[in-house]
Amino acid sequence: MEQLSVRSYNHTYPILIGKGIRYKLSKFLKGKDYSQLVIITDENVYKHYLNDITDDLNRDFIIKVFTVSPGEQAKSLKVYEEIQKYLLAENIDRSSAVIALGGGVIGDLAGFVASTYMRGISFIQVPTTLLAHDSSIGGKVAINLNSTKNVLGNFYSPDLVLYDTETFLTLSEKELRSGFAEMVKHGYLTKNGLLNRLKLEMNESINPMAKEFDRLLLESIKVKQKIVELDEFESNERKFLNLGHTLGHAIEAIKSYSHGECVMYGLLFCLYVSGVKKGQPQKFLDEDLLNWVFSLKYPLNLITKEDLDLLVNKMANDKKTINQTINFVLLENIGNPYMSSLKPEEIKQYLLDFMEMMN
Numbered sequence: 001m002e003q004l005s006v007r008s009y010n011h012t013y014p015i016l017i018g019k020g021i022r023y024k025l026s027k028f029l030k031g032k033d034y035s036q037l038v039i040i041t042d043e044n045v046y047k048h049y050l051n052d053i054t055d056d057l058n059r060d061f062i063i064k065v066f067t068v069s070p071g072e073q074a075k076s077l078k079v080y081e082e083i084q085k086y087l088l089a090e091n092i093d094r095s096s097a098v099i100a101l102g103g104g105v106i107g108d109l110a111g112f113v114a115s116t117y118m119r120g121i122s123f124i125q126v127p128t129t130l131l132a133h134d135s136s137i138g139g140k141v142a143i144n145l146n147s148t149k150n151v152l153g154n155f156y157s158p159d160l161v162l163y164d165t166e167t168f169l170t171l172s173e174k175e176l177r178s179g180f181a182e183m184v185k186h187g188y189l190t191k192n193g194l195l196n197r198l199k200l201e202m203n204e205s206i207n208p209m210a211k212e213f214d215r216l217l218l219e220s221i222k223v224k225q226k227i228v229e230l231d232e233f234e235s236n237e238r239k240f241l242n243l244g245h246t247l248g249h250a251i252e253a254i255k256s257y258s259h260g261e262c263v264m265y266g267l268l269f270c271l272y273v274s275g276v277k278k279g280q281p282q283k284f285l286d287e288d289l290l291n292w293v294f295s296l297k298y299p300l301n302l303i304t305k306e307d308l309d310l311l312v313n314k315m316a317n318d319k320k321t322i323n324q325t326i327n328f329v330l331l332e333n334i335g336n337p338y339m340s341s342l343k344p345e346e347i348k349q350y351l352l353d354f355m356e357m358m359n
């Protein structure tokens with residue numbers, strides 16, 4: 001088992017990463033005097049993993065379970081309200097804890113519930129997707145409003161992240177691809193060679209059971225950990241973790257691709273613009289990169305010309321937009337990101353040129 005820790009403003013929490021550790025959650029909660037534990041999960045994860053964690057927990061704690069339908073729609077005010085009413089009806093008190101058992105949707109939703117119920121109760125992350133190597137760390141919790149991503153949220157760090165990577169065995173190829181996009185994003189945010197190792201080791205397919213994968217995942221988690229420790233509340237460096245998300249979130253809001261698929265497309269766009277700004281359109285987005293992304297089967301035609309106005313409207317609601325100026329994370333070099341403001345007309349023109357290149 002690997003162990004890292006993250007320093008948050010009011011406490012430091014461990015991230016435990018290993019295979020089969022979901023069976024031992026109770027051991028890692030030893031000494032915690034929670035009145036009740038409420039597991040929030042979705043129907044898919046319930047089927048695969050609920051018993052694995054409750055068999056053990058039941059011996060030491062009173063457990064309640066709230067299950068939501070799988071998918072992004074669960075990050076809604078409606079589901080949020082249903083859960084809050086459930087907590088109240090079940091007499092969940094301030095000494096209770098919420099366990100998020102699932103992917104990023106469950107982590108974001110359950111974390112936001114925990115951060116607001118009775119002004120905040122304890123929260124434990126038990127992530128089950130590859131994408132959650134990103135979402136379970138750093139304390140961003142949120143739900144969507146209409147289709148706009150993560151508008152209602154908080155920074156609220158968990159007491160513990162228990163990451164059983166054996167759960168990747170039941171993930172679909174699409175979900176692996178989604179999570180891997182955030183690993184590639186982390187690769188662009190560090191100078192430590194992660195990106196090249198990702199390209200080398202995962203050159204034809206994303207294989208989480210490959211010998212090298214655990215190390216790559218750990219490196220990716222460390223990139224995130226370092227940035228959130230540096231700037232937990234996103235005043236400066238943390239903005240860089242949004243690489244690919246200005247466009248990615250806008251696409252996610254209007255199309256039905258996964259978060260990671262949209263982030264990958266948004267990332268490729270930012271690589272293209274970064275190159276153009278340096279007078280070398282292919283500096284970052286070269287033939288090799290495109291072939292790699294293509295071979296990993298990322299969808300590369302997510303949007304059409306007809307989507308541009310709507311996309312720019314959505315970007316106007318991005319949390320990085322200030323005084324109606326839309327901001328993107330671009331790259332000076334790999335591991336050297338910077339923020340750049342673009343006008344709507346510039347964005348549309350860049351998008352048209354980018355789309356032509358991708359066809």
Ligand SMILES: NC(=O)c1ccc[n+]([C@@H]2O[C@H](COP(=O)([O-])OP(=O)(O)OC[C@H]3O[C@@H](n4cnc5c(N)ncnc54)[C@H](O)[C@@H]3O)[C@@H](O)[C@H]2O)c1
Nearest residue numbers: 044070103104105106128129131134135140167170171259
């Ligand atoms: N808070 C953050 O810092 C942060 C970071 C990145 C992404 N996010 C958010 O995370 C969300 C995406 O997360 P996600 O991709 O994990 O989505 P998700 O939670 O919807 O999981 C994807 C799908 O996989 C299923 N699933 C989960 N674990 C499984 C397993 N082990 N085996 C089989 N099926 C399983 C789920 O039921 C779901 O259908 C988005 O809402 C995004 O905005 C948040």
Ligand SMILES: O=C(O)C(=O)C[C@@H](O)[C@H](O)[C@H](O)COP(=O)(O)O
Nearest residue numbers: 134138140149150238241242245319
């Ligand atoms: O942790 C962060 O900071 C991130 O930006 C990580 C992103 O991968 C993640 O999708 C996050 O939820 C986006 O945050 P938002 O503030 O743009 O909603």
Ligand SMILES: [Zn+2]
Nearest residue numbers: 182245259263
């Ligand atoms: Zn993301």
